Amino acid sequence: MGRFDDRATRPSRGPADILRWKVVDALAGKNRRDPGGFLTPTRPWSRDLVASDAPSLTWIGHASFLLSMGGTRVLLDPVWRDAPGPLKRLVPPGIPLAELPSIDAVLLTHNHRDHLDTWTLQRLGNHPVYVAPLGHAAVLRSIGADKVVELDWWESTRVGELEITLVPARHWSMRVPWDRNEALWGGYLIRGPEGTAYHSGDTGFFDDFARIGEHAGTIDWAMLPIGAYEPRWFMEPQHMNPADALEAYRLLRARTFVAMHWGTFRLTDEPTGEPPERTRALWTEHGLPEEALWILDVGETRKLER
Numbered sequence: 001m002g003r004f005d006d007r008a009t010r011p012s013r014g015p016a017d018i019l020r021w022k023v024v025d026a027l028a029g030k031n032r033r034d035p036g037g038f039l040t041p042t043r044p045w046s047r048d049l050v051a052s053d054a055p056s057l058t059w060i061g062h063a064s065f066l067l068s069m070g071g072t073r074v075l076l077d078p079v080w081r082d083a084p085g086p087l088k089r090l091v092p093p094g095i096p097l098a099e100l101p102s103i104d105a106v107l108l109t110h111n112h113r114d115h116l117d118t119w120t121l122q123r124l125g126n127h128p129v130y131v132a133p134l135g136h137a138a139v140l141r142s143i144g145a146d147k148v149v150e151l152d153w154w155e156s157t158r159v160g161e162l163e164i165t166l167v168p169a170r171h172w173s174m175r176v177p178w179d180r181n182e183a184l185w186g187g188y189l190i191r192g193p194e195g196t197a198y199h200s201g202d203t204g205f206f207d208d209f210a211r212i213g214e215h216a217g218t219i220d221w222a223m224l225p226i227g228a229y230e231p232r233w234f235m236e237p238q239h240m241n242p243a244d245a246l247e248a249y250r251l252l253r254a255r256t257f258v259a260m261h262w263g264t265f266r267l268t269d270e271p272t273g274e275p276p277e278r279t280r281a282l283w284t285e286h287g288l289p290e291e292a293l294w295i296l297d298v299g300e301t302r303k304l305e306r
Helices: 015-027 047-051 118-124 137-142 208-216 242-252 274-285
Strands: 056-061 064-069 072-076 105-107 129-133 148-151 156-159 162-167 187-192 195-199 221-225 256-260 301-303
Touching: 047 056, 047 301, 056 256, 064 187, 064 195, 072 187, 105 162, 118 137, 129 137, 129 156, 129 162, 137 148, 148 156, 148 162, 162 208, 187 208, 195 208, 208 242, 221 242, 242 256, 242 274, 256 274
Parallel strands: 072 105, 105 129, 129 148, 195 221, 221 256
Antiparallel strands: 056 064, 056 301, 064 072, 156 162, 162 187, 187 195
16 A cells, blocks of 8 residues: 555556557557657747746746746756656757756656656756655655655745645656555645746646635646647546646636647657647637647747736
């Protein structure tokens, strides 16, 4: 029994499900194939804007962002690794690691390796405050972090001018086969002088998005995952698809939808370019304002203005 089994995704997925997906369904020709030809768009990051301490958001790729609010720079789920296998990058990180500005805080949503990468964290060093859900202190101290704050759902801490609150997510945790659900997972509300940002972490769709929105009051920028959703029978409990993400945005009552968790790693079966295409189509179908949908290029920096 894991420490947080009672909060984990149901139904859980295990070796038998992976065998069905990767072997049985593959041999039967049931899995979707990426036709190729799509290149995740990239652009140079805004050096002057990031260096100015002005409120801004830069997409590094996948679930990794550089957020600046209240004169405080925060990295969310930073992963710079490029390794064979699932963490082989389709595009380089939006800002080279060596060119990052000074980081005040690192926020980690959970311990899956596409969100918590010890190679990256070792290189960020022990200057930032590391904020993570319960159960992450040991792995963070093992890479040299000495300012570690663990939070339970709905607990908060402060870094500079920012109030950081861990909120629920519909997910699970594991780094090695024997530690499943021993560490908690979640998303973050980040309140600063310029507004409130939300990063969902990995999550399936669940009704607590409404509760998170009520707790926040107003969410100005909601970073929500739109990729890693096929095959649906396997992924639905733990990853949203674009329709789920749009419904989450509605329940959150957020002002701006910031798409993430697509185009960086090839983790699942949907074509790489499908998540943003489906998201844009749904956005238009629902008659939502074009300026409220941010599907950023990797490396793109936007000012945070209300």
